Amino acid sequence: MSTAQTPLRKVRGLGSSHSGTGHFWHERVTAVALIPLSLWFAYVMLGLVGTSEVTALQFLAHPWNALLMGAFVCFTLWHTYLGLQVVVDDYIHTAGMKIFLLFVIRFSVLATGATCLFAIVRIAAL
Amino acid sequence: MADNPQRPLAHPRPLSPHMTIYRWPVTMMTSITHRFTGVGLAVGAVILAWWLVSISNGPEGWQSFHAVSDTPLGLLVLFGLTWSLIYHFLNGVRHLAWDLGYGFDKRLAERNSVMIFALSIIAALAVFAAAWTGHGGYLR
Numbered sequence: 001m002s003t004a005q006t007p008l009r010k011v012r013g014l015g016s017s018h019s020g021t022g023h024f025w026h027e028r029v030t031a032v033a034l035i036p037l038s039l040w041f042a043y044v045m046l047g048l049v050g051t052s053e054v055t056a057l058q059f060l061a062h063p064w065n066a067l068l069m070g071a072f073v074c075f076t077l078w079h080t081y082l083g084l085q086v087v088v089d090d091y092i093h094t095a096g097m098k099i100f101l102l103f104v105i106r107f108s109v110l111a112t113g114a115t116c117l118f119a120i121v122r123i124a125a126l
Numbered sequence: 127m128a129d130n131p132q133r134p135l136a137h138p139r140p141l142s143p144h145m146t147i148y149r150w151p152v153t154m155m156t157s158i159t160h161r162f163t164g165v166g167l168a169v170g171a172v173i174l175a176w177w178l179v180s181i182s183n184g185p186e187g188w189q190s191f192h193a194v195s196d197t198p199l200g201l202l203v204l205f206g207l208t209w210s211l212i213y214h215f216l217n218g219v220r221h222l223a224w225d226l227g228y229g230f231d232k233r234l235a236e237r238n239s240v241m242i243f244a245l246s247i248i249a250a251l252a253v254f255a256a257a258w259t260g261h262g263g264y265l266r
Contacts (some may be wrong), residue, residue, distance in 0.1 A: 028225060031218055038215055046253060049262030053188030056181050059265050073174070080168045087161060112175045119178035126182070 023082060030079035037072040044069075057123060066124045073116040081109045152239040159243075160217045163210035170207040209250035216242045 003010070014020040044065075048056050059065055084105045092098045180191035194200050220238060223229045229238070256262055 028222065031222060035215070035219070038211065042211070042253070044265070046256060046262045047265035049257040050260070051263045051266050053181060053185050055263075055266050056188070060178075060181065069178075073171075076167075076171055076174075080164075080171055083161075083164045084168055087165065108172075112172055115175040116171075116178050119175070119182040122182040123178070126184075 023085070027079065027082045030075050030082065033071075033075045034079060037068065037075060040068055041072050057126060060120065060123045061126065063124070066120050070117060070120050073113060073120070077109050077113040077116075081105060084109075151236065152243075153235050156217055156239040156242060160214060160221070163214045163217075166206065166210045167214060170210065173203075173207070205250065205254060208253050209246055212249045212253075213242065213246035216246055 012020070044059070048059065060069060085102060088098055088101045088105065092101060177191055180187035183190075195204060220229065220242065229235060
């Protein structure tokens with residue numbers, strides 16, 4: 001049977017969305033990564049309740065803690081981006097508004113992530 | 127010439143009654159709550175950024191964050207975020223189980239839906255109770 005698809009396109013199997021199952025899969029990968037990271041985050045938040053900025057600074061300045069907080073922030077915001085994108089896909093049906101909101105979400109998530117990472121590096125360097 | 131399928135109809139076709147007419151099963155509640163808490167946690171991520179920046183700004187920064195977070199409204203927001211994180215975590219694990227093909231039995235899904243609601247509220251209250259009774263702050 002004749003087809004308009006090139007063999008490469010067929011082999012990649014990405015379908016009409018052009019991204020295949022990528023979105024679904026990344027959402028799951030980040031979710032699995034966030035299981036241990038959220039437990040660690042909850043442990044840290046409760047452990048810092050009622051302490052001073054010195055305690056928080058010293059804790060986050062430790063390389064392992066800075067690394068874990070950085071990983072928590074990255075996976076959280078990646079997962080957030082994918083999730084908010086689905087919300088827009090589900091409820092917004094006009095192309096212009098959809099593109100606008102996806103821009104806003106992407107910029108907000110990137111700005112939040114950059115701010116977090118900069119603060120973590122700054123704390124570690126203090 | 128054929129009508130443009132994109133053109134809005136002069137008389138919209140009747141829609142089958144859906145959200146407004148059926149009794150909401152508990153699984154529908156857990157589904158929309160998962161989305162609701164997810165959007166809430168997106169706002170929480172911005173608050174986390176603010177918290178981290180406030181720490182990096184030294185004692186004045188820390189105080190400026192606590193001047194807001196220690197108010198009744200601030201505590202309410204923190205409690206909402208605590209519950210949201212616990213709920214999204216528990217229901218997220220259930221979603222991963224579904225992705226693996228487990229837990230599609232109707233009765234089972236209804237039962238663990240109720241359990242997730244109950245557990246998430248109890249756990250959030252437990253976290254705040256631990257903080258208030260001085261069981262937090264162990265990283266000092």
